[in-house]
Amino acid sequence: MNGLESRQLRYFVAVAEELNFGRAAERLGMAQPPLSRAIRELERGLGVRLFERTTRQVRLTPAGEVLLRDARTALEAISAAARRASHAGRPAPQLRLALKADFDAGLLPRFLAAYRREAEAIPVELVLGGRGDQEAALRDGRADVAIVPELADTRGLDVEPLLTEPRLAALAASDPLAARSSLSLADFAGRMLPDGRLADPSAPGADGGGMPSSTAAHGPFAGSRQPVRDLAELFSLVELSDVVWFVPVSIARRHARPGIAYRTVRDLPPAEFSIAWPQDCRSPAVAAFIRAAAAVAAAAQPAITAQPLEIARSVDTAQSVF
Known part of the structure; x- marks a missing residue:
């Protein structure tokens, strides 16, 4: 043939x-x-x-x-x-940046500001999507570069780690575990994560992850049969049930809610963020964005890793004003 x-x-x-x-x-x-x-x-x-x-x-x-x-x-x-x-044939080219809203460790404004100072910088178009959509956007040509919390498949992509970020446990403020200032993964035995997996460390996939795609029935509240579409729905699910979510510190800092308590978990692995782009990419604009993001992330890493317990306490203090 x-x-x-x-x-x-x-x-x-x-x-x-x-x-x-x-x-x-x-x-x-x-x-x-x-x-x-x-x-x-x-x-x-x-x-x-x-x-x-x-x-x-x-x-x-x-x-x-x-x-x-x-x-x-x-x-x-x-x-x-x-x-x-x-895209390349457009009269005004743009850098298409794929990411999941809020999953940037709070650094996206600094990434963009540093990128604009690069000589090769061009206007940026955000390509927003759900968990895992960033890989598809890179592969099918909808995006030029992506910020990703995790990559299931690096086939055809170049990936550079950006930073790691501590995670906190988000749980209902009325949950008995919320009365404790620090927890371990073993304390969540039998609990469910928002995507229906067990939070028990002996169960596969117990380290949490990102935004859920579906939920399972648990506790006295049956949860939702529909996919959780955004952070507001996710936090509502946690607030109303015994579901827990292991959330990056930057999201906890920006989303104080009176019905949610954030607690440190001693043996919880951190969230990892990377930057990814197609392996065959030769774009100076993409290279400039990678440089800018990597420099910003390296400068921010010490502050990001410092004292998540204090962040949890500050969120509790903010909640008290409601």
């Missing part, structure tokens, strides 16, 4: 993800017979079977599983190339 066409890859990915030719055809906006013919032609051209078909189900073969992984990457790259070319 001389080469794969993007059309063939789109057809294949649709069938591989749906595992049903009818649903895949509907998704692609085409009739099923030509889709089936296209997949057979693709298999003939490659000389392998991509699907095992029976009257009851469609399954990927080992060859199909390999192609699915690479086909997604190829289609992603094609889409990203088109977006980046379109």
Whole structure:
């Protein structure tokens, strides 16, 4: 086979993800017979079977599983190339910075101020999204650089650590644990994090994480069946239930609420923030932003790591005025 066409890859990915030719055809906006013919032609051209078909189900073969992984990457790259070319052709270029609101250790204004002093600086467009959206934005060409609290997959990206930030436990002010000034992870045995995982340190994923995608039932209050969309909803969930959230200190400092208590947790790992960009990026503007952000973060790190207990106390003091 001389080469794969993007059309063939789109057809294949649709069938591989749906595992049903009818649903895949509907998704692609085409009739099923030509889709089936296209997949057979693709298999003939490659000389392998991509699907095992029976009257009851469609399954990927080992060859199909390999192609699915690479086909997604190829289609992603094609889409990203088109977006980046379109962006580069604008008469007034912008640096597209992806981040999750409030997950910048409180340093975004300083990042931007330092960047504006760079000779290569251009106007910045913020690309806001939820947890994990920043990686996708870099890969599909919607963003040029990103500030990320964690990266599940660094494939195709360059990543530079920026800083670490202590975390506090956010819990309902009426919670018995709020009467204590300092806690350990073992004190949260049996408690739930906002995304439904156990906060118990013996459970997988017990170190917390970022914004939740869903919640589980817990305690006398059943929580929410809907995904938590923002910080206000997250804090409301914590305030009304026995859910706890391990929150970066910078967020605790900016979000004092009368119904929320913040407490230090002796053995809680810190939050880590990094800056990421596409590996093949050669943009002077991106390089300038990376330099500026790294310099600001290095200067701020000592103050960020200092005395989270005092921050928790200051938040409690602020709450007392409500």
